[in-house]
Amino acid sequence: MLPLLLLCWPAQHAQAQIDSDLQLFGSMQTVFFHQESRIDTEIPSTGTRNSGTETRNTFALQQMDLFFRKEIGDELTAFVDLEFQLNYSSEKQWGSMSIQEAWLNYHISDAANLKLGLLFPSFNHLNEIKNRLALLPYLFRPLVYERLLSEKFYTEDFIPEHAFVQFHGALPAGNWFVDYAAYAGNAEASYVSRNTPSGGIETDLNPNFEFLGGVDPSNLKLKLFGGRIGMRSRDEMFKFGISVTHDYNNLRDSTRYPSHILSGPARRILGSDAERFRIGSDLSGRYKAFWFELEGIKVIYDYDPAERFDVELEQSFFSGVLGYDITSEITTYGSLQYGDYTFGLDSDYFVYTFGGAWRVNESVTAKAQFIAYDEQFNDVPGDNLNLISQQVTITFVFLGFSILL
Amino acid sequence: MKTTVSIIIAFLFICTSAQLRAQSDETSLFGSLQLIFFNQKSHMMFTQVPPGENPQLNEERSSFAIQQMDLFLQKHIGEDFTAFVDLEYQLNYSSEHRWGSFSIQEAWLHYALSDEFGFKIGMLYPAFNNLNEIKNRLALLPYIFRPGIYERLLSRLFLSEDYLPERAFVQLHGGIPLGEVFFDYAVYTGNAEGSYISHPDENGAPVNDHNSNFEFITGVDPTEFNLKLFGGRIGIRARDEQFKAGVSLTHDYDNLRDTTRYPQIYEGPRAPLRGDARRMRLGGDVSGRVGPVRFEAEAIKVFYDYDAAERIGVDLDLDFFYAMAGYSFTDALFVYGSYEGGSAVFGERWTHRTVTGGAAYQINDFVTAKAQYIVYKQFLDESLHIDEATIRFVFLGLSLVL
Amino acid sequence: MNTTLRIGLFLTLLVCASHTMEAQTAVIVNRSVPASSMGLKELLDIYTLNKAHWDDGSRITVFDLKRGKTKEAFYEYIDMSEEDLQRIWLRKQFTGKARPPRSISNEEELIDMVSRTPGAIGYVTERNIPKKSNVRIVARVKQR
Numbered sequence: 001m002l003p004l005l006l007l008c009w010p011a012q013h014a015q016a017q018i019d020s021d022l023q024l025f026g027s028m029q030t031v032f033f034h035q036e037s038r039i040d041t042e043i044p045s046t047g048t049r050n051s052g053t054e055t056r057n058t059f060a061l062q063q064m065d066l067f068f069r070k071e072i073g074d075e076l077t078a079f080v081d082l083e084f085q086l087n088y089s090s091e092k093q094w095g096s097m098s099i100q101e102a103w104l105n106y107h108i109s110d111a112a113n114l115k116l117g118l119l120f121p122s123f124n125h126l127n128e129i130k131n132r133l134a135l136l137p138y139l140f141r142p143l144v145y146e147r148l149l150s151e152k153f154y155t156e157d158f159i160p161e162h163a164f165v166q167f168h169g170a171l172p173a174g175n176w177f178v179d180y181a182a183y184a185g186n187a188e189a190s191y192v193s194r195n196t197p198s199g200g201i202e203t204d205l206n207p208n209f210e211f212l213g214g215v216d217p218s219n220l221k222l223k224l225f226g227g228r229i230g231m232r233s234r235d236e237m238f239k240f241g242i243s244v245t246h247d248y249n250n251l252r253d254s255t256r257y258p259s260h261i262l263s264g265p266a267r268r269i270l271g272s273d274a275e276r277f278r279i280g281s282d283l284s285g286r287y288k289a290f291w292f293e294l295e296g297i298k299v300i301y302d303y304d305p306a307e308r309f310d311v312e313l314e315q316s317f318f319s320g321v322l323g324y325d326i327t328s329e330i331t332t333y334g335s336l337q338y339g340d341y342t343f344g345l346d347s348d349y350f351v352y353t354f355g356g357a358w359r360v361n362e363s364v365t366a367k368a369q370f371i372a373y374d375e376q377f378n379d380v381p382g383d384n385l386n387l388i389s390q391q392v393t394i395t396f397v398f399l400g401f402s403i404l405l
Numbered sequence: 406m407k408t409t410v411s412i413i414i415a416f417l418f419i420c421t422s423a424q425l426r427a428q429s430d431e432t433s434l435f436g437s438l439q440l441i442f443f444n445q446k447s448h449m450m451f452t453q454v455p456p457g458e459n460p461q462l463n464e465e466r467s468s469f470a471i472q473q474m475d476l477f478l479q480k481h482i483g484e485d486f487t488a489f490v491d492l493e494y495q496l497n498y499s500s501e502h503r504w505g506s507f508s509i510q511e512a513w514l515h516y517a518l519s520d521e522f523g524f525k526i527g528m529l530y531p532a533f534n535n536l537n538e539i540k541n542r543l544a545l546l547p548y549i550f551r552p553g554i555y556e557r558l559l560s561r562l563f564l565s566e567d568y569l570p571e572r573a574f575v576q577l578h579g580g581i582p583l584g585e586v587f588f589d590y591a592v593y594t595g596n597a598e599g600s601y602i603s604h605p606d607e608n609g610a611p612v613n614d615h616n617s618n619f620e621f622i623t624g625v626d627p628t629e630f631n632l633k634l635f636g637g638r639i640g641i642r643a644r645d646e647q648f649k650a651g652v653s654l655t656h657d658y659d660n661l662r663d664t665t666r667y668p669q670i671y672e673g674p675r676a677p678l679r680g681d682a683r684r685m686r687l688g689g690d691v692s693g694r695v696g697p698v699r700f701e702a703e704a705i706k707v708f709y710d711y712d713a714a715e716r717i718g719v720d721l722d723l724d725f726f727y728a729m730a731g732y733s734f735t736d737a738l739f740v741y742g743s744y745e746g747g748s749a750v751f752g753e754r755w756t757h758r759t760v761t762g763g764a765a766y767q768i769n770d771f772v773t774a775k776a777q778y779i780v781y782k783q784f785l786d787e788s789l790h791i792d793e794a795t796i797r798f799v800f801l802g803l804s805l806v807l
Numbered sequence: 808m809n810t811t812l813r814i815g816l817f818l819t820l821l822v823c824a825s826h827t828m829e830a831q832t833a834v835i836v837n838r839s840v841p842a843s844s845m846g847l848k849e850l851l852d853i854y855t856l857n858k859a860h861w862d863d864g865s866r867i868t869v870f871d872l873k874r875g876k877t878k879e880a881f882y883e884y885i886d887m888s889e890e891d892l893q894r895i896w897l898r899k900q901f902t903g904k905a906r907p908p909r910s911i912s913n914e915e916e917l918i919d920m921v922s923r924t925p926g927a928i929g930y931v932t933e934r935n936i937p938k939k940s941n942v943r944i945v946a947r948v949k950q951r
Contacts, residue, residue, distance in 0.1 A: 023906065024432055026478070028490065028512050030527040032574070054616045057633070058626035059574035059596050061512050061528045064490065066478075069903050074866050079903030084509055086624030087528060090498070091506035093604045094624030105903070110858055132901045135894075148622050170857065177857065195501075197607065234848065235887065236855055236895050286891075328890045362893070363482040364514065401526060403488045403514050404897075405432045405480050 021070075027134035028064035029367075031400035032057070040391045061087050062400065063133055063147075065100075077105045083131055085147065100131055111169040121163035122181035122228040123243045124295045125282035130159075137331055137357040139369045139398040142319040143339060143349075144297065153339075156188050158278065158297050158317055160224055160245045175234050179241065182227040186216040190253040193217055204252040222248045222273060230282070237287075243280035248273040249301070265309040274303040274313065289325040291333075313342050332356040341377070349375040355398075363404040371396040436476040436807035437544035442469050443800045450793045471497050472558070472802065473543055475510075487515045493541060495557065510541055511572075521579040531573035532591035532638040533653045534703045535690040540569075547739050547765040549777045549800040552727040553747070553757070554705070566598050567749075568686065568705050568725055570636050570655045585644055589651065592637040596626040600663040603627055614662045632658045632681060640690070648693035655686045659709070659721075682711040682721065699739070702728040723749050727759075737767040755785040763800075773804040832880045832948035833933040835918070838941050839865070839925040845945040851885045853928060855895050856905040861926060870917050870929035871908035881930045884948040918942060 037054045061084070068080040080102045086095030103117030120128045129135050130145040140146055144158040155161065163185030170177040186192060193203040195213040205217045216223075230241020251270050277300045284293040301313040316339060323333030337351040355369030377390040449462040471494070478490040490512045496505030513527030530538045539545055540555040550556055554568040565571065573595030580587035596602065603613040603623050611620045613627045620627065640651020659682040685708045692701040709721035724747050731741030741763055748756045763777030779798040834845060841863045852858035859867055872878040882889060896907035911917040914931040921927040922941035936942060 024434055024478075025900070026432070026490075027901070028488070028527070030512065030514070030574070052616075054627070055629055056625075056627045057630055058628075059528075060625055061509060064509065064512055067901065067903070069900075069906070071866065071906070074860065074864050077903065081903075086622060087509065087602070088624070089506065089508035090500065091495075091508060092599055092602070094602060097507065101903070103903075107860060110860065128902055129898065132898075135898050135901055172852075234851060234855070234857070236857075236891070325890075328888075361483050361486065363480070363488070364486055401514055403482075403527075405478055405488055405490065 023069040024066070025069075026064065026066040026405035027132070027402065028405065029062045029133045029139070029400055029402045030060070031062045031139055031398055032059050033139075033399070034397045035394060037394045038392070042389045044389065062139070063131065065131065065133075066405070075107045077107070079103055079105070081131070109169070111171050113168050115166040115168065117164065119163055119166055119183075121160050121166055121183040121185065121224075121226060121245075122168060122179075123160050123226065123245065123278075124228070124241070124280040124297065125239065125284050125293060126295065127159050134365070134402050134404050137323065137333055137367065138353075138355065139367050139400045140353065140371050140396065142295070142321075142335070142337055143351055143373075144317050144319075156190075157249065157276075157299060157315060159280075160185070160226055160247070160278070161189065162186070163224060163226070170232070172234075173231075177232045177234065179230045179232055179239075180228070183225070185224040187218040187222040187224065188247060188250060190250040191216055191218050191222065204250055218248075226278075228280075233285075238285035240283040241281070243278070243282070245276075245278040247276055249276045265311045268309050269303070269305040269311050272303075272305065274301050274306070276301055291323045291325070291331075293319070293321045295319045315342050316340050329359045330356065347375065347377040349373065357402075365402040367398070367400045367402060369396075369398040371398070432478050432480040434476065434478055436474065437542070438474045438805045438807060439472045439543045439549065439802055440470070440805075441472045441549055441800055441802035443467065443549075443798055446797045448795045472549070473541065475541065475543075476807075485517050487517070489513055489515065491541070519579070521581050523578050525576040525578065527574065529573055529576055529593075531570050531576055531593040531595065531634075531636060531655075532578060532589075533570050533636065533655065533686075534638070534651070534688040534705065535649065535692050535701060536703065537569055544773070544804050544806050547731065547741055547775065548761075548763065549775050549802045550761070550779055550798065552703070552729075552743070552745050553759060553781075554725050566600075567659065567684075567707060567723055570595070570634055570657070570686070571599065572596075573634060573636070580642065582644075583641075587642045587644065589640045589642050589649075590637070591639075593635075595634040597628045597632040597634065598657060598660060600660040601626055601628050601632065614660055636686075638688075643693070647695075650691040651689070653686070653688035653690070657684055658682060659684045661711075677713050677717055678711075678719065680711075680713055682709050682714065684709055697733040699731045699733065699741075700729065702726070723747070738764065739766075740764045755783060757781065757783045765804075771806045775802045775804060776800065777802075830876070831933040832877050832884070832930055833936065833944045834881075834928065834930045834946040834948070835921055835936065835942040836945050837921055837923075837925055837927040838943050840928070840943070840945075842945055843943070847885065847946075850946060851887070854885055854887070854892065854908070856899045856907075859905055865926045868924050868927040869908035870920055870927060871910050872914065872917060872930070873910050873912050875914075877914065877930065877932050880948050 035054075035056045039052045041050045042048065064084040066082045070078045072078060081100040082097070083100045084095065084097050088095035088097045090097070099118060101117070101119055103115050103119045106114045106116075108114065120130065122128055126142065126145050130141065131147060140148075143149060143153055144155055146153075147155070149155075163183040165185070166181055166183035168179075168181035170179050191204065193201050193213050193215055196202050201213050203217050224245060224247040226243065226245030228241050228243040230239060232239040251272055251274050278297060279300070280295065280297045282293075282295045285291070295318070297317045299315040303313060306313050317337070318339070319335065319337045321333055321335040323331055325331045332355070334354040335352075339349050341347040341349075351371060351373050353369055353371045355367065357365050357367045359365045373392075373394045375392040444467045445465065447464045451460045451462070454460050474494040476492045480488045482488060491510040492507070493510045494505065494507050498505035498507045500507075509528060511527075511529055513525050513529045516524045518524070530540070532538055536552065536555050540551065541557060550558070553559060554563050554565050556563070557565070559565075573593040575595070576591055576593035578589075578591035580589050601614065603611045603620050603625055605623055606612045611617070611623045613620055615627045634655060634657040636653065636655030638651050638653040640649060642649045661682050662679045686705060687708070688703065688705045690703045693699070704726040705724065707723040711721060714721050725745070726747065727743060727745035729741055729743035731739055733739050743761045744759070746756065746758045759779060759781045761777055761779045763775065766774045768774060777798070777800040779800070781796045781798075783794040785793070834850060836842060841861055849858065853867055853869060856869070861867060882892070899905040900907050909920070911920060911929075914935045917929045918931055918936060918940060921929045930948070933944070933947070936944070
């Protein structure tokens with residue numbers, strides 16, 4: 001009987017290969033959106049009123065990301081995120097293509113990691129995953145994170161877009177982790193030297209020795225420093241934290257601050273570096289079928305010229321989302337966002353959205369979202385410096401598919 | 406004894422474990438690359454030149470180039486879904502030197518309800534004639550230089566989008582078996598033509614030819630539904646794929662306010678043409694194999710329905726045709742000749758004719774050597790001070806499957 | 808009854824008895840793993856990809872089953888739903904922090920993969936573990 005028993009033993013298999021291959025994966029989100037826009041302008045001093053409307057419908061490949069990840073031994077992990085936006089074509093000058101992240105992480109322990117390279121720093125809840133559309137139920141993200149609007153909303157005023165060195169980890173504490181991160185990076189993007197259409201290099205600082213595009217010409221003082229501390233439940237159901245950054249805002253950048261939209265006093269404070277602090281807080285979690293995400297950002301300046309000319313530079317942004325999982329495949333949500341402008345402008349904007357996402361299978365999610373954006377400007381200097389009031393209302397209906405590659 | 410054997414067999418059966426393979430939905434990465442060397446000799450003859458100036462212009466050039474490289478990603482998702490991406494690089498692409506181009510050509514999700522019914526959503530090449538869906542799959546084509554309107558190197562010269570629907574975003578399609586053939590059908594819709602899409606001005610601000618007031622991103626279509634692309638194709642295809650024929654039709658609008666594409670055309674007497682011109686493209690294709698002989702032919706007629714043009718007596722219609730016949734001397738060696746022609750108007754009936762001859766030699770499963778000789782002639786009726794242009798090309802190339 | 812027949816009947820009864828025993832789910836690791844037992848918190852941290860390295864610094868390779876009662880029992884034990892874990896894994900994968908667990912169709916193959924992969928962990932029905940395999944049991948799932 002012994003040979004009989006021996007026959008039942010599993011056959012010998014070849015030694016398993018150690019997996020150090022380059023992992024390639026990605027995501028893409030294709031959308032159709034309908035947009036209706038309206039602008040109403042009034043000059044109170046003359047009683048003049050004007051209106052403009054526009055309607056459009058468009059298909060678009062909203063975003064596609066290709067990720068590369070490689071485990072190098074036990075301690076090192078490399079990661080790259082190539083991002084394409086809006087039907088990218090260099091020939092037709094549509095959309096954009098960029099490296100969003102490219103870093104090496106050195107794992108000292110679960111409580112201590114060092115990340116080096118181009119990275120999304122840890123700020124509030126969404127900053128690290130702001131372009132991971134496959135992870136989000138939205139088609140259109142909270143305004144300061146919506147990369148489609150990064151030029152209009154000067155995203156970098158509110159969030160630190162990139163850093164280059166981050167020390168981070170998670171310390172177990174009972175049923176929780178204490179998350180921490182501290183990072184540093186270049187000064188904000190408007191300082192970074194750029195290529196001109198004629199082939200030259202330009203920078204707002206000292207162009208005398210400028211021969212490269214894409215590098216930061218500022219000294220250490222203007223660089224980004226920041227961090228986040230928070231707590232996260234062990235089952236990842238609840239998370240909160242506080243984030244702080246210190247850097248400078250480039251107030252020389254005349255493309256961002258065209259003088260015709262600034263108040264008279266505001267024009268006087270342009271031309272220098274304004275010390276900036278961002279304070280963020282986040283709270284997110286799940287309870288049974290409900291889920292929620294809340295973020296607040298306050299941007300504070302310490303800038304003598306602004307104080308001298310009594311120009312308010314502070315900005316605020318708040319976003320709250322409440323969602324409900326109708327089934328394990330279908331979720332629905334509503335959100336409210338608020339923000340304000342600055343530079344002596346009296347203006348606020350509100351965004352109301354609601355939407356749903358249906359996970360068709362593990363790689364395909366269908367999404368729908370309605371967005372109403374409402375913005376009110378008062379006392380904006382118009383032509384001939386007459387003060388005008390302006391209201392802008394834009395509604396969007398988005399339909400889309402998110403696909404994991 | 407018999408009982409003993411039965412029990413032993415039962416025991417062995419219990420001990421045996423089935424060997425099963427794990428399923429994997431990994432994303433597959435593959436691609437193609439075409440390297441070329443070409444020699445170009447151009448000759449232009451002018452009928453009206455200022456006194457003392459040479460009525461002829463000649464030029465010769467030779468160039469190496471990475472003509473095109475495509476990276477494809479494909480992922481099968483379950484039984485019914487497939488995702489596909491095509492990233493295309495052209496002409497030694499470099500953002501620093503501003504050479505060539507890099508773009509997403511396709512990025513779609515396909516849902517196959519059955520072989521007779523498929524649904525594709527995302528950026529896609531719509532089904533139009535024979536070549537449109539594979540126009541950039543150089544590894545599949547014997548050509549180095551494609552028929553004029555499909556040759557992406559010439560997309561600005563030939564204004565390809567006047568002749569072809571370059572991309573769509575939603576397509577329903579399938580092949581219905583009918584005896585010895587399939588009945589192929591496709592219907593699709595997409596954005597208005599590329600010139601409507603918002604793009605950056607010289608300062609980098611997004612603009613479009615319609616209403617830039619609310620423009621804050623590039624790459625999106627600012628038009629309403631009536632200007633969008635709608636189209637389709639019906640055809641038959643032999644079950645053994647040896648023969649295929651079809652008819653294609655599209656409806657969209659041509660952006661005639663686009664002064665960057667037609668800087669001189671909309672001045673003076675043609676200024677009234679500025680606007681949106683309703684356009685219909687009608688295509689016919691036939692292709693197949695008979696033994697070692699292979700043939701392809703396509704014709705495209707572009708009709709305009711535009712009051713502004715009729716009022717000032719300008720004929721906007723366009724046409725194009727090509728025919729190719731080739732012979733496979735061996736499994737590896739294919740030799741072909743082709744003839745193509747067409748006309749473009751806007752009140753100036755200029756015509757063009759192209760004769761090509763070439764060969765493709767498949768060295769192995771991944772490498773094909775190609776050679777092609779092209780003579781292109783262009784004639785103008787009215788004077789833009791160029792009456793006749795002749796360009797001769799000799800192309801040598803290698804096509805690689807990655 | 809002759810001797811051969813008696814042995815055969817005994818063996819058959821033994822096999823049948825093993826099928827009627829309660830299907831205990833066990834957590835197994837490759838014998839290279841420097842752990843002889845594991846608590847619930849540690850298992851949760853591993854399967855939520857919060858713990859990516861063993862105490863000796865080597866990487867943890869996590870295996871998961873595609874479906875089945877063993878998977879349900881294990882998920883119930885760590886008190887996580889499949890949807891919640893998928894969401895967590897996707898976030899960790901798309902931020903580059905971790906590779907999601909490798910999903911295996913059946914327990915025999917999972918045992919084989921764990922036995923051949925240094926640093927690997929998985930879960931299976933205990934009775935399916937061959938006696939002389941390169942795996943070690945570090946936890947048994949207690950039924951809630």
